[in-house]
Amino acid sequence: MAQTFVLKTLLDFASAHSLKGYPGDCAKLHGHNWKIEVQVQGQQLNDIGMVIDFKEIKRHTKEVIKELDHSFLNDHPYFQDHNPTAENIAVYLYREIQSRISDDRVTMHSITVWENDRNCVIYSE
Numbered sequence: 001m002a003q004t005f006v007l008k009t010l011l012d013f014a015s016a017h018s019l020k021g022y023p024g025d026c027a028k029l030h031g032h033n034w035k036i037e038v039q040v041q042g043q044q045l046n047d048i049g050m051v052i053d054f055k056e057i058k059r060h061t062k063e064v065i066k067e068l069d070h071s072f073l074n075d076h077p078y079f080q081d082h083n084p085t086a087e088n089i090a091v092y093l094y095r096e097i098q099s100r101i102s103d104d105r106v107t108m109h110s111i112t113v114w115e116n117d118r119n120c121v122i123y124s125e
């Protein structure tokens, strides 16, 4: 039987940004409490019945978001060439977490970046 488990964990960080070229207030300096949903997938369980420990997903994700938390995103090297939109933040997080977490049993499924309670971007490759 083919089986797939998708695991989701939630984290958050706070940062400021300004959107270059935006025709409105979002071009001005402002901040968000970003909510991040990290989803990973696997088909095999380990000997204690887990795809991967949620604590491991969180550990890797915290390592990545530590660099962004309480920062001005426009100063970050990645966002020199990428406007710090929710879309580009999602790409950055997806690839950074993927490079830490993927192995022969676990792969990234998607990242969801919530800018506020109403708007989010869901990204997958």
Ligand SMILES: Nc1nc2c(c(=O)[nH]1)N=C([C@H](O)[C@H](O)COP(=O)(O)OP(=O)(O)OP(=O)(O)O)CN2
Pocket (backbone or CB within 6 Å): 019, 026, 030, 084, 085, 086, 087, 115, 116, 118, 119
């Ligand atoms: N596709 C995207 N659209 C927008 C992004 C983005 O990253 N991707 N970002 C912004 C701004 O960062 C802005 O801060 C959004 O916040 P807000 O104005 O509160 O957004 P709302 O649409 O929910 O607010 P309203 O008051 O309903 O206009 C904008 N767009």
Ligand SMILES: [Zn+2]
Pocket (backbone or CB within 6 Å): 017, 026, 030, 031, 032, 115
């Ligand atoms: Zn914003």
